[in-house]
Amino acid sequence: xxxxxxxxxxxxxxxxxxxxxxxxxxxxxxxxxxxxxxxxxxxxxxxxxxxxxxxxxxxxxxxxxxxxxxxxxxxxxxxxxxxxxxxxxxxxxxxxxxxxxxxxxxxxxxxxxxxxxxxxxxxxxxxxxxxxxxxxxxxxxxxxxxxxxxxxxxxxxxxxxxxxxxxxxxxxxxxxxxxxxxxxxxxxxxxxxxxxxxxxxxxxxxxxxxxxxxxxxxxxxxxxxxxxxxxxxxxxxxxxxxxxxxxxxxxxxxxxxxxxxxxxxxxxxxxx
Amino acid sequence: xxxxxxxxxxxxxxxxxxxxxxxxxxxxxxxxxxxxxxxxxxxxxxxxxxxxxxxxxxxxxxxxxxxxxxxxxxxxxxxxxxxxxxxxxxxxxxxxxxxxxxxxxxxxxxxxxxxxxxxxxxxxxxxxxxxxxxxxxxxxxxxxxxxxxxxxxxxxxxxxxxxxxxxxxxxxxxxxxxxxxxxxxxxxxxxxxxxxxxxxxxxxxxxxxxxxxxxxxxxxxxxxxxxxxxxxxxxxxxxxxxxxxxxxxxxxxxxxxxxxxxxxxxxxxxxxxxxxxxxxxxxxxxxxxxxxxxxxxxxxxxxxxxxxxxxxxxxxxxxxxxxxxxxxxxxxxxxxxxxxxxxxxxxxxxxx
Numbered sequence: 001x002x003x004x005x006x007x008x009x010x011x012x013x014x015x016x017x018x019x020x021x022x023x024x025x026x027x028x029x030x031x032x033x034x035x036x037x038x039x040x041x042x043x044x045x046x047x048x049x050x051x052x053x054x055x056x057x058x059x060x061x062x063x064x065x066x067x068x069x070x071x072x073x074x075x076x077x078x079x080x081x082x083x084x085x086x087x088x089x090x091x092x093x094x095x096x097x098x099x100x101x102x103x104x105x106x107x108x109x110x111x112x113x114x115x116x117x118x119x120x121x122x123x124x125x126x127x128x129x130x131x132x133x134x135x136x137x138x139x140x141x142x143x144x145x146x147x148x149x150x151x152x153x154x155x156x157x158x159x160x161x162x163x164x165x166x167x168x169x170x171x172x173x174x175x176x177x178x179x180x181x182x183x184x185x186x187x188x189x190x191x192x193x194x195x196x197x198x199x200x201x202x203x204x205x206x207x208x209x210x211x212x213x214x215x216x217x218x219x220x221x222x223x224x225x226x227x228x229x230x231x232x233x234x235x236x237x238x239x240x241x242x243x244x245x246x247x248x249x250x251x252x253x254x255x256x257x258x259x260x261x262x263x264x265x266x267x268x269x270x271x272x
Numbered sequence: 273x274x275x276x277x278x279x280x281x282x283x284x285x286x287x288x289x290x291x292x293x294x295x296x297x298x299x300x301x302x303x304x305x306x307x308x309x310x311x312x313x314x315x316x317x318x319x320x321x322x323x324x325x326x327x328x329x330x331x332x333x334x335x336x337x338x339x340x341x342x343x344x345x346x347x348x349x350x351x352x353x354x355x356x357x358x359x360x361x362x363x364x365x366x367x368x369x370x371x372x373x374x375x376x377x378x379x380x381x382x383x384x385x386x387x388x389x390x391x392x393x394x395x396x397x398x399x400x401x402x403x404x405x406x407x408x409x410x411x412x413x414x415x416x417x418x419x420x421x422x423x424x425x426x427x428x429x430x431x432x433x434x435x436x437x438x439x440x441x442x443x444x445x446x447x448x449x450x451x452x453x454x455x456x457x458x459x460x461x462x463x464x465x466x467x468x469x470x471x472x473x474x475x476x477x478x479x480x481x482x483x484x485x486x487x488x489x490x491x492x493x494x495x496x497x498x499x500x501x502x503x504x505x506x507x508x509x510x511x512x513x514x515x516x517x518x519x520x521x522x523x524x525x526x527x528x529x530x531x532x533x534x535x536x537x538x539x540x541x542x543x544x545x546x547x548x549x550x551x552x553x554x555x556x557x558x559x560x561x562x563x564x565x566x567x568x569x570x571x572x573x574x575x576x577x578x579x580x581x582x583x584x585x586x587x588x589x590x591x592x593x594x595x596x597x598x599x600x601x602x603x604x605x606x607x608x609x610x611x612x613x614x615x616x617x618x619x620x621x622x623x624x
Contacts, residue, residue: 162357165335202359205495206331209520212497216525223498271343271572272315 037087038094041145044087051086052138056131058082063110063127067120076111083107088141096140097178103137104185105240106130166207166261170254173203177247180230185240192234192243200226207261214260218253225250310408311585312567321348321563323556328367328378330360330388330546336577337382344563361461364388367551368395379552380560382421387465389418389547390606398549402558408565412602413545413582420545420605421564422579425598426466428533428540429503429518430510440510440533444540445474447510448485455499455511456490458623462514462544463496468614470539473601476617483621497521504530512540516578519591532592536599543600544608545582 037044059079066074083089083103093100109126163169176199183192204226212219225246233246321344329337345353356363360383367378368391383389392398398417406414413420428440428447441447447454457463471479493499496513500521503511506529515532522528534541548564550557563569570581578589618624 162331164338164357169335200494205497207335208495208497209517210335212520212525213523216521216528219497219524220501223501227494227498268339268576269572271340272347272568 042149048088051088052134066114071117076114079107091141092137095144097182099137099140101182101185102133106133167258169207170258174251181244181247184234184243189234189236211257312583315566315568322350324352326354326379328363328381329357330383360384360388364391367392380557382548384546386545386547386605387609390609393417408583418547418549420547420582422573423543423545423582425515426542427515428510429500429530431503431506432531433529435509442536444535444538448482452509454490455502455508457493457496465608468608469542480621483623504528519578541600
């Protein structure tokens with residue numbers, strides 16, 4: 001029910017476009033093998049729904065245990081194992097990375113509150129956010145399945161593909177930045193840092209020459225973001241929300257870059 | 273018929289050019305001897321491309337190579353062009369590995385740097401090019417088994433508020449003993465090719481001394497556009513970078529505090545090139561190469577990507593000094609493939 005109402009919200013238009021762009025870009029999981037199920041989401045929706053219900057129950061049981069037995073009687077590491085165990089994990093990771101990051105953020109929100117011995121009300125608050133992220137993710141996967149069924153989404157790649165144009169490259173960079181947030185939310189700052197470096201060297205560096213002709217200040221801003229602001233934000237001390245803010249600001253600049261490049265491309269003379 | 277006339281004319285001109293160039297220093301740029309060599313042909317003089325062709329394409333500048341490929345496809349509807357893209361060095365290794373396995377998937381290899389071309393050519397996989405193709409290229413850029421497509425010059429971008437051009441020495445080696453604050457990008461492939469050229473031209477010891485000397489006052493950047501931007505902001509006085517970063521920055525910011533200086537006859541003004549070679553026999557790969565050397569494609573890459581045309585009769589990008597004023601060193605560009613000793617040297621001197 002929640003998932004259905006989520007799909008109807010107007011803000012989902014952006015997400016729909018994001019889904020198309022992200023899946024079109026092709027991707028590989030950093031968490032191991034992606035099953036073939038991600039290329040047949042519709043047939044697996046029932047399974048994903050069951051898994052989300054199972055996760056909500058399991059995470060709820062951890063919080064209940066904490067309420068009953070306190071911190072020492074609660075194994076919060078089990079939450080990570082539950083999440084890693086389900087196929088829904090790779091379904092959302094390959095469908096909509098921003099929500100994937102929210103789930104990790106939610107899991108660690110509950111885990112850290114318990115590990116810190118926070119009052120149960122605070123833990124329930126974190127649990128509520130986690131549950132919302134899970135339902136939101138299920139909605140995203142359902143939406144992706146509809147697009148996949150209509151043939152509007154490219155097959156999820158198991159090997160990396162190269163973007164060939166500047167706009168494609170800029171989209172790919174945005175997607176990789178989403179993964180930075182996801183890895184950071186997953187408490188893997190080194191993995192997040194290596195995505196940033198790799199994205200700069202193998203993606204942004206290839207398009208910034210074209211972009212600098214259009215707006216030198218914008219490139220200067222993004223250079224600083226890639227080399228200073230974002231690496232500092234993912235040094236392990238910032239909150240996931242703070243890292244997300246940096247990434248969202250960079251993504252807005254990349255959107256502006258895309259518009260500039262598209263306008264310049266229209267003016268470009270033909271080869272022959 | 274048109275094609276035969278073109279070949280005959282190119283052949284006659286090439287004999288004249290060979291005679292005229294015999295006494296000239298190597299390499300020779302420019303218009304200094306123009307008129308005795310054939311100008312670049314127009315695409316209208318080439319035969320249509322028909323059939324299946326697989327191109328391995330090293331990552332190019334901002335998608336502009338893709339525009340060239342799209343234009344070739346559009347002009348040749350009977351050409352079935354398949355493209356595999358990737359990092360240039362990785363594609364070169366793939367071609368060699370495929371050959372060892374008895375497989376040949378690529379018909380043509382277009383690489384962004386000549387080192388990768390050298391790797392494939394040294395493995396004996398490149399087909400010889402017809403004389404009219406090599407002779408259409410500028411002297412110093414004529415190779416029997418591959419064709420340089422466009423060039424890029426190593427430059428010294430300098431901050432015009434902090435440094436006068438006359439203060440910059442003509443010798444890149446002298447910069448190690450200067451007081452300039454220097455920006456460089458040691459992890460960057462073009463920089464490593466430049467150090468390789470220095471190692472080949474000046475020797476290991478001189479290069480090691482140079483690296484140590486510059487390293488004392490150098491600020492490192494991730495890429496060479498970053499170097500040029502650092503120079504422009506005044507973080508450093510001068511830097512080492514390919515020419516087009518400065519031209520592009522000035523296109524987007526005409527009042528930028530940066531200009532270009534060139535050293536003379538050393539690695540500091542090396543002209544490196546993207547290149548193409550044919551891996552399979554037949555007319556189609558060779559004629560595809562001819563398309564890249566046409567006046568139209570060369571002009572497009574000069575105008576849009578700020579790359580230096582290497583065929584005769586095509587203007588260099590705006591903002592570069594006349595090419596006749598630049599004196600790059602004599603060096604077989606394919607030797608730049610020998611990167612391992614360079615990386616070892618850079619590690620040994622603490623630069624990497």
